[in-house]
Amino acid sequence: MTTEELRALDRSAVWHPFTQQQGWATEDAPIxxxxxxxxVYDTDGNAYLDGTSSLWCNVHGHQHPRIDAAVRAQLDRxxxxxxxxxxxxxxxxxxxRLLAIxxxxxGRAPxxxxxxxxxxxxxxxxxxxMAFQWHRIREPEGRRFKFVYLDMSYHGDTIGSVSVGGIDLFHTMFRPLLFEGIRVAxxxxxxxxxxLREQGDEIAALIMEPLVQGAAGMLMHPDGYLRAVRELCDTYNVLMVVDEVATGFGRTGTMFACEQEGVVPDLMSVxxxxTGGYLPLAATLATERVYEGFLGRFEEFRTFFHGHTYTGxxxxxxxxxxxxxxxxxxxxIDALQPKIALLGELLEELIAPIETVRSIRRCGFMTGxxxxxFPLEARMGHQVTLAARERGAIVRPLGDTVVLMPPLSIAQDELRQLVAITAEAITAATGAGTPRAPAAVAPASTPA
Incomplete structure (x- = not known):
């Protein structure tokens, strides 16, 4: 099919995620x-720098020979x-391998x-x-039905994960369907x-993104907060669930964000x-204490009754x-450190002086x-992505926060090109004039 034939079929058959389809039909998005x-390359042969790692998952770049070979070899089995x-x-x-890293x-059980x-x-x-059932098994008549979550948090789009989501734009519509939670700042x-002091005996677990709340627009936590949460959960016998879906696998400059404050959660999602952005796969890691709570005779029905067709x-x-x-x-991870430093320099030099940039938030290779x-109807974040696309880069906004999260494998010259395109796109889309005093840039190594 030609590009136009594909585009027409897309408009007539496909419903895209997080997309107002009425507006989509008026845009000629790359295929x-x-x-x-x-x-990445579209059907017309145009090349684009993948500034979002294909939605934050492609850590080693596309067509990595080691991963390609591994998938092909598995197909033969x-x-x-x-x-x-x-x-x-x-x-x-x-x-x-996951447990090893x-x-x-x-002093903490792994x-x-x-x-x-x-x-x-x-x-x-x-x-x-798991957290709910673990408490229920221990205290059949207990009241630990609630979950604590952070304001502006995002943990996914299924009903349970939406129940502990704190972004009203995404989650308010579904509140009548959801279980009870407690939102904290x-x-x-x-x-x-x-x-926790007032309601701890009603709380099963706390769930949080460590260091960085990604979908909120790269909101940073202060130093020591993650560690403080771990200690409070211990004090009040509340399980700690850490969502490393976005922050894991090098994104914050360490393999997992929890490492930066010496925290081991009771449950961790990745x-x-x-998979390097190749295939859908996720895992929930648990401590032995949690796992042992589900052990028992068949007739005790302690089994964790959950599973998926494509599990593992x-x-x-x-x-x-x-x-x-x-x-x-x-x-x-070691090779990433100079690129993290270069990214900071480029943001200071090219992005911070733009008069329509309010602030830059960054942790490792996660940048907002x-x-x-701007007026809501201007969709200025989206206009920046369109301008970047015209200049050869794919970036994506969260509202009017433009997110950069390139592959960890990106070359330094490609990183320079990506930030330069983003600066040009912001200037063009927002009509920015003479540069003013630079916007604040949060440090990469110490979230603030």
Whole structure:
């Protein structure tokens, strides 16, 4: 088919996520047909820098030979087999590798069990169900039905994960369908302690994104907050669930964000970068204490009754194992550090002086560029993405915050090109004039 034929068929048949389709029909969005490294190519042959890692998941770039080879080799063995009553080598080996790299801290029991699912939403929903059932088994007549979550948090789009979502634009519509939760202000440890002190015997778990609230526009937590939350959960016997779906696999400059404050949660969800952006796969990691709470005789019905058809899919596990091997063999985290520093320099030089940029928030390779106020109907964040696309880069806004989250493998010259295009796009879309005093840029190593 020609590009126009594909575009017409798309408009007549496809319903896109997080997209107002009435507006979509008036835009000629690129139709991506291939990719390589940090670049994607549309059906007309145009090249674009992938400034969003194909929605934050493509950590090692497109068509990485190690991951390609691993998936092809797995196809010669088995593409899918259920994990209900069966197992397979890839899932077993991957679980072992995940636990080996999971956050650790002296004096704390490590994460020791892996439960597979398909995406970040389900990984978080599994963690919530595990926390609820764990308390229910221990105290059958107990009242621990509630969950604490942060304002402006995002944990996915299934009903359970929406129940602990704090972004009203995404979540308010569905409130009549949701279970009860307690919303607290991020960064306010004293406020959280009041809630736990007053309602702790009704709370099953607290769930949070560590260091950075991604979908909120890269909102940063103050130093020590994550550690303070861990200590409060211990004090009030509340399970701590950490959502590393977006922050995991190098995004904050360490393999997992929890490492930066020496925190080991009771439950941790991972997805996105787990397979290098190749195939859907997620995992919920649990401590042995949580796992043992579900052990018992069959007739006690302590079983965790949850599962998915594609849980632990062998192709996805093969991609994930290769992804972790690339992290190790190519020293990805160490190689990322100079690029993190370069990104900071480029943002200071090219983005901060633009008069329509209010602030820049950054942790590692996660960046949010917040624009000054524009009328809602202007959709200025979206206009910036259109201008960037015209200049050869794919970026995506969260409201009027422009997000940059390129592949960890991006070359330094490509990173320079991406930030330069973003600066040009902001200037063009917002009509920015003479540069003024630079906007504040949050440091990468110390979220604030």
């Amino acid at each position: 991506i047909e291939r990719a390589e490294g940090s670049w 088995v593409a899918h087999t259920t994990m209900l009553g069966l197992s397979h080598p890839g899932a077993i080996e991957l679980a072992d 999971a956050p650790r801290a002296e 994460l020791s069990r892996v439960f597979y699912s398909d995406n970040g939403s389900t990984a978080n929903e599994i963690a919530l169900k 991020p960064g306010d440890a004293a406020g959280l302690e009041r809630v 997805a996105k970068g787990l 899919n062998p192709l996805a596990c093969a991609a994930a194992l290769a992804t972790l091997e690339v992290f190790e063999d190519e020293d990805v 560029i917040e624009l000054v106020d």
